[in-house]
Amino acid sequence: MADETPRPEEVARIDYTPPGKKWMDPSVEFRKGTFCYSAAAKNLKYLDMPNPRDWQPFDKDWKLPPDWKNIILNGMKERLDKYRSFRLFMDICVRCGACADKCHFYIGSGDPKNMPVLRAELLRSIYRRYFTPAGKAFGKLAGGRELTEDVIKEWFYYFYQCTECRRCSVFCPYGIDQAEITMIGRELLNLIGCNINWVIEPDANCFRTGNHLGIQPHGFADSIEFAVDELEDMTGIRVEAPIMKKGAEILFVMPSADYFASPHYYTLLGYLMLFHEIGLDYTLSAFAGEGGNFGLFTSHEMMKRLNAKIYQEAKRLKVKWILGGECGHMWRVAHQYMDTLNGPADFLEVPKSPITGTRFDNARSTKMTHICEFTSDLIHNGKLKLDKSRNDHWNVTHHDPCNVARGMGLLEEPRYVINSVCNHFHEMPENTIREQTFCCGSGAGLGTDENLEMRMRGGLPRGNAVKYVKDKHGVNLLTTICAIDKATLPAVVDYWVGGVEVGGIHELVGNALVMKGEKERTTDLRGEPLKGKEEPADA
Amino acid sequence: MNVLLSLVTVLLLVALAFLGGRVADLRTLFGVVIPYAAIATFLVGVAYRVIRWALSPVPFRIPTTCGQQKSLPWIKAGWLEAPSSKLGVFFRMALEVLLFRSLFRNTKAELRGGPRLVYGENKWLWLGALAFHWSFLIIFLRHLRFFMEPVPAFVNILGAVDGFLQIGAPGLYLTDVFVIAALCYLLYRRLQNAQVRYFSLFTDYFALFLLLGLTISGVLMRYFTRIDTVSVKQLALGLVTFSPVVPANVGALFFVHIFLLSVLLAYFPFSKLMHMGGVFLSPTRNMANNNRSKRHVNPWSYPVKVHTYEEWEEEFHDKMKAAGLPLEKE
Numbered sequence: 064m065a066d067e068t069p070r071p072e073e074v075a076r077i078d079y080t081p082p083g084k085k086w087m088d089p090s091v092e093f094r095k096g097t098f099c100y101s102a103a104a105k106n107l108k109y110l111d112m113p114n115p116r117d118w119q120p121f122d123k124d125w126k127l128p129p130d131w132k133n134i135i136l137n138g139m140k141e142r143l144d145k146y147r148s149f150r151l152f153m154d155i156c157v158r159c160g161a162c163a164d165k166c167h168f169y170i171g172s173g174d175p176k177n178m179p180v181l182r183a184e185l186l187r188s189i190y191r192r193y194f195t196p197a198g199k200a201f202g203k204l205a206g207g208r209e210l211t212e213d214v215i216k217e218w219f220y221y222f223y224q225c226t227e228c229r230r231c232s233v234f235c236p237y238g239i240d241q242a243e244i245t246m247i248g249r250e251l252l253n254l255i256g257c258n259i260n261w262v263i264e265p266d267a268n269c270f271r272t273g274n275h276l277g278i279q280p281h282g283f284a285d286s287i288e289f290a291v292d293e294l295e296d297m298t299g300i301r302v303e304a305p306i307m308k309k310g311a312e313i314l315f316v317m318p319s320a321d322y323f324a325s326p327h328y329y330t331l332l333g334y335l336m337l338f339h340e341i342g343l344d345y346t347l348s349a350f351a352g353e354g355g356n357f358g359l360f361t362s363h364e365m366m367k368r369l370n371a372k373i374y375q376e377a378k379r380l381k382v383k384w385i386l387g388g389e390c391g392h393m394w395r396v397a398h399q400y401m402d403t404l405n406g407p408a409d410f411l412e413v414p415k416s417p418i419t420g421t422r423f424d425n426a427r428s429t430k431m432t433h434i435c436e437f438t439s440d441l442i443h444n445g446k447l448k449l450d451k452s453r454n455d456h457w458n459v460t461h462h463d464p465c466n467v468a469r470g471m472g473l474l475e476e477p478r479y480v481i482n483s484v485c486n487h488f489h490e491m492p493e494n495t496i497r498e499q500t501f502c503c504g505s506g507a508g509l510g511t512d513e514n515l516e517m518r519m520r521g522g523l524p525r526g527n528a529v530k531y532v533k534d535k536h537g538v539n540l541l542t543t544i545c546a547i548d549k550a551t552l553p554a555v556v557d558y559w560v561g562g563v564e565v566g567g568i569h570e571l572v573g574n575a576l577v578m579k580g581e582k583e584r585t586t587d588l589r590g591e592p593l594k595g596k597e598e599p600a601d602a
Numbered sequence: 603m604n605v606l607l608s609l610v611t612v613l614l615l616v617a618l619a620f621l622g623g624r625v626a627d628l629r630t631l632f633g634v635v636i637p638y639a640a641i642a643t644f645l646v647g648v649a650y651r652v653i654r655w656a657l658s659p660v661p662f663r664i665p666t667t668c669g670q671q672k673s674l675p676w677i678k679a680g681w682l683e684a685p686s687s688k689l690g691v692f693f694r695m696a697l698e699v700l701l702f703r704s705l706f707r708n709t710k711a712e713l714r715g716g717p718r719l720v721y722g723e724n725k726w727l728w729l730g731a732l733a734f735h736w737s738f739l740i741i742f743l744r745h746l747r748f749f750m751e752p753v754p755a756f757v758n759i760l761g762a763v764d765g766f767l768q769i770g771a772p773g774l775y776l777t778d779v780f781v782i783a784a785l786c787y788l789l790y791r792r793l794q795n796a797q798v799r800y801f802s803l804f805t806d807y808f809a810l811f812l813l814l815g816l817t818i819s820g821v822l823m824r825y826f827t828r829i830d831t832v833s834v835k836q837l838a839l840g841l842v843t844f845s846p847v848v849p850a851n852v853g854a855l856f857f858v859h860i861f862l863l864s865v866l867l868a869y870f871p872f873s874k875l876m877h878m879g880g881v882f883l884s885p886t887r888n889m890a891n892n893n894r895s896k897r898h899v900n901p902w903s904y905p906v907k908v909h910t911y912e913e914w915e916e917e918f919h920d921k922m923k924a925a926g927l928p929l930e931k932e
Binding site: 181375403527 | 607651654655656657658659660661662663664666667668669670671672673674676677678680683684686698702704705707708709710711713716717718719721727731795796797798799800801802803804805806872873874876877880881883884885886887891892893894895896897898899900902903906907908909910911914915917918921922924925926927928930
């Protein structure tokens with residue numbers, strides 16, 4: 064953690080009194096720790112995106128193209144005509160403020176422009192001024208603002224201070240979704256080359272190599288091989304993990320962090336054990352080696368460009384259907400966008416569990432099933448031998464990823480699996496879970512180190528809820544089914560709570576799964592001793 | 603500033619109508635011409651705005667799910683909060699439109715020492731909004747007795763129920779009390795809550811003052827200045843039958859009432875009040891969460907530049923070969 068990041072005590076002193084400065088004043092101070100660095104020119108060039116150049120948000124001159132204003136206004140017009148959501152959400156907000164204290168960034172920062180209503184007004188005020196009769200005639204009085212370079216800087220600051228988590232849209236009486244407005248806002252900023260590297264570099268990497276991290280196919284294979292070796296040490300069983308095997312029944316797609324980051328890695332071990340144990344005919348792919356899709360945080364077009372690999376690969380490998388791993392925004396894309404973007408997937412079959420015979424009719428068009436749906440069906444049909452006591456060293460609570468909760472509705476499956484594989488599960492307070500779940504504060508591409516203070520601020524509500532169950536029930540593990548969560552919640556819980564680990568559900572499945580022919584397990588997948596199997600303390 | 607400005611604007615409108623109503627020559631303007639123009643603006647404007655929204659396609663199916671998806675048969679699906687069927691969507695929308703379901707969820711986050719975040723119940727906005735909208739609707743329907751002859755039974759029943767307390771003469775309508783109380787609360791909340799005050803615009807106050815002016819002028823006429831309702835009905839019937847007459851003895855207050863109503867109607871399509879129509883079209887609420895079972899088509903979908911498998915294999919061919927990975931081209 065960077066030294067300059069203020070201590071939790073300082074950060075927690077939040078003043079919610081609005082400043083004297085009127086909100087229509089767009090000036091922004093790019094304070095260290097609260098914004099992300101610009102996208103590197105090489106990444107923009109690789110993706111054929113506009114205005115690649117060297118610049119940083121704290122520069123005075125952002126080197127915008129000369130006709131930037133026209134580009135923005137034309138871009139707005141185009142999107143008003145293409146997205147009913149955008150036009151409607153520009154028009155119907157009554158500024159009731161029900162959304163205001165629902166945003167983790169507002170709760171954690173007290174900055175009024177982080178209230179979803181006001182974050183949207185930043186764009187709405189320009190819409191009114193240039194696209195509505197009232198705004199054209201009465202300007203400021205009708206809530207209109209002139210489009211200036213300062214407005215662009217303000218958009219950049221605040222649209223990259225929104226994690227597109229949709230919590231506000233649950234509470235809005237009209238369902239106005241700030242995620243939608245942020246997505247369009249970012250698209251507009253892309254048109255003049257104002258984007259952040261933490262989003263654009265993963266895009267470029269994913270486009271080129273098939274994953275955000277830029278791992279090349281042989282690296283992918285190495286990493287899977289490594290996991291297989293480790294599992295052999297732990298269980299005495301050598302599992303098979305086929306890569307790009309033609310004719311396999313199922314293509315398994317996971318977020319790339321699962322095979323290259325910790326604690327995601329333990330979830331990968333869990334998948335591999337499970338698939339071996341049930342004898343699943345599946346394949347991994349380095350080409351479709353990324354379920355996550357930072358295109359969702361860039362533009363609808365980028366989302367489509369990156370997502371295309373999955374169906375392409377499923378077709379090439381002649382699989383029957385697709386199974387998807389633990390990831391949040393990957394599932395927003397797979398559930399709400401993929402079929403529309405790159406379907407129809409008429410070359411695939413309706414997902415059907417080869418073990419239980421269950422047909423996943425809820426995925427009959429997209430042909431992609433969530434691993435938690437798949438596993439809960441296995442458990443429900445008694446196909447797994449599970450030893451819950453192997454997770455007795457964990458006191459578990461569960462964090463619903465925003466996209467899975469509010470963009471899909473997958474709430475019960477993970478809980479069913481958790482309760483089937485461990486004995487100690489405690490929910491966080493009801494205002495912080497399920498459809499009301501709080502974001503980790505680092506989603507939508509904001510999980511970068513230079514943005515750490517803002518991430519910790521955004522993580523306050525989640526951290527606080529974890530602290531509550533830690534104090535009350537002694538919780539020491541926060542599970543989640545989201546790769547960004549697994550990457551960023553460890554920092555959040557260290558900062559706000561301490562003494563709580565973060566892990567995936569299939570890590571717990573792997574711990575509990577009794578495999579045929581396994582050797583006696585004394586540790587969990589992290590190499591930590593199981594309860595009752597600890598080394599005797601020094602005599 | 604916005605508060606004062608909008609208050610002054612509404613007061614000016616009141617004064618204008620009050621004075622206009624006293625000048626015989628202007629009565630036709632305020633009683634007939636302006637109302638007709640306002641109704642025309644309202645109808646054309648609202649239709650235009652709704653058509654405009656409808657013309658923008660819905661490229662993606664993006665419901666906000668507030669409950670369990672429909673997946674495995676043994677998992678209870680949230681048919682209302684994450685509806686997978688049209689019927690579910692219908693009920694979700696009905697709850698939203700009629701009972702303000704989402705606003706009912708409202709909580710208040712409070713940061714206490716520690717830090718400790720506490721989420722408290724916060725139903726006042728929901729209650730205030732519900733009281734205002736329902737009262738206003740009932741008052742609007744009650745007014746049909748001026749525009750229809752004979753008066754439909756449901757209007758009479760509505761009036762009887764609304765006035766069931768039978769206090770005073772003419773009898774007190776509960777909705778008259780509720781609508782003004784609710785508007786006062788909404789105004790109070792906007793002014794008292796520092797955050798809400800910070801982002802409130804002229805239009806937010808203007809709409810409230812306008813509605814307050816409208817309802818207060820109505821209440822004054824009914825309970826205090828005792829307007830001649832026969833004359834009012836004569837004018838109202840004249841308007842709807844396109845044979846307008848302006849009776850001489852309706853009083854200046856009546857012109858305030860009808861003028862503020864005209865302003866409201868004319869202002870409606872240009873303002874946030876369009877949320878009345880917009881709520882029906884909101885894609886996060888009016889779409890089914892059946893994304894993976896039924897394909898949604900984007901009408902303007904276009905081909906994009908993708909990285910094909912062939913290009914990918916070509917770039918990494920040698921490394922893949924060395925790693926023993928399967929290749930399309932050896």
